[in-house]
Amino acid sequence: MAERSTYMGWKLDYTQPPGEPAYIGPDSVTWRIYKNPISRVIGGVCAVLLEFADPRIRSGVWDHSTYRRDPVGRSERTGHAAMIGAYGPASAARKIIGGVNRMHARVEGVTPDGQHYKALDQELLDWVAATAGYGFLVAYHRFVSPLSDQEIRQFFSESTEIAKLYGVKTKPASLEDFHQMMAKLEPGFEAHPINEEFLQVLQNSAKERKIPGFLLHAIVCAAVDIVPKSVSERLGLNDKYKLSRSGRLLVKVVARLSERIPKPDSPAGQSCERLGLPRTFLWMSKRKQAALLDELQASGRLKSWESYSNDAS
Template identity: 55%
Template sequence: MSAPAEKGYAIDYLHPAGEPALVPPDSPQWRVFKNPIAMAVGGVAAVLLEFADARIRSGVWDHSIYKIDPIGRSRRTGIAAMAGVYGPASAARRIIGGVNRMHRKVVGETPAGEAYRALDPELLDWVSATAGYGFLEAYHRFVAPVSPADRARYYRDGEAVARLYGVQRPLTSDADFHAMLETLLPRFEAHPINLEFLEIIMSGRAAPTIPKVLHRALARAAVSILPPAVRARLGLGTAFDLTAIDRLMLRAAGKLADRVRDRNAPAWQAAVRLGLPGDFAWRSPAAQRRWFAQRGMQPNAVGVAAT
């Protein structure tokens, strides 16, 4: 399904036929990014991790439409994430290039007077790290366990996309994420914007047809996957504790979403574009390997663009 045609964010995942993606179809990224619960929980966690740093928080608040249209801004961020994993490589590069051009204009000062610019390598690295960690950890906790080997490959397969954004230190492991976090943690601080963001999520404005109870659970789930030291710095106390009912509800929703084979989903249409079964991303890694073996093919021979 094409993404909303706004400001260059239109994506046709079905065409051009055969055009590879930046991430191979047997990657754990294809499995993780197809799940809307993992993407929602992980995306909220990533924003909290980013807003913890005053430079990123100020950059987003002062130089985007986030404060007047947080849902639209978040939706476009999601489109860019999907394009990087499933889109034809040419379309993914176009969208990422557009994001980079916008980021070049983002310069300013925090309320405390510290200069920032969106293309600061430290900030680019952290924004990329928060998304990678958030989506993976949300899938692992609320959908299905991800093995250490698949976690390592998930990070490795994301490097090509991260480099296009200008990231200099793409994650290769969970240890990389925690090392980066340890460096930045002293800068993190509580701020009303963090609470305002969580209030928007809990209000259900992003998806009015979904019960608010699920939105509230989603927000608490996002807080639950923050490293404890970050949660403490942000002052997100017991009001954001994930309840047993929240956990059961989200795991049920995550597992159900993982079984729904949506023919309009980017994962389905990207697979069709590559000549694979539409439900390829929904198949187990063993089933994917069998599909290739039955045709005398190697997985790495299909669907990944040169970088």
């Protein structure tokens, strides 16, 4: 039986309906990156820290979500949302993202220092989307497998249609674009106890997650390590969460091992089946993937990734 994923109350079977395209195709850089659970956790935690650096986003999450009761779930939902957009059948992605947007439309308030905010403020909306892309990309690049400049550009390009569904208007096309966006917002970033609380709760969840405490600590440090240095310094996280040489090696070994172990019941594996591919497709060698894709595309049973966003829209 196919494993079902749940996001904010919605249940999604990634194997259904058969043949329905996602907004991104199976030969994309995004599908390769998002399948790795270790780099996905690292990237999700990094994204939360970058979001919470802005007091408007931090207040919005603190005042209008379950963050106080479930801070770890907050970072996990960042990963779930990314997978729905990348792997989910297009109709389900539109439905779920539309629901998220309607929920966000009700979120507004005032920060403790008097700044008014709305979750759908364009600047905040664009920044939240940018942090997720940055986190997942850099975590994979740093700890799993280095990506070429062309692959990095392709990664940013692949998510364009999904970003539009969220209402994003200014979207980085490169890491340089991301850093330029960050530079405009950074003067307003500030340290806050919520960041430390989030990281502590995450580390304390080792037993629940059945992960050795030393490994989870290394993963948390890895997430802080990929936060741009100027921001992590501003947040006061550098000293306590400095990634040691042994910690870096541990994270790389575990992340790269995870890259080799097929997870056929994951959203990545299920989505391959939906499109007529073996569930283990994303864990095959690039040579085998290319040969299989050539065969299926030649027969007309599968299209190249560039055509998926057009079919999904």
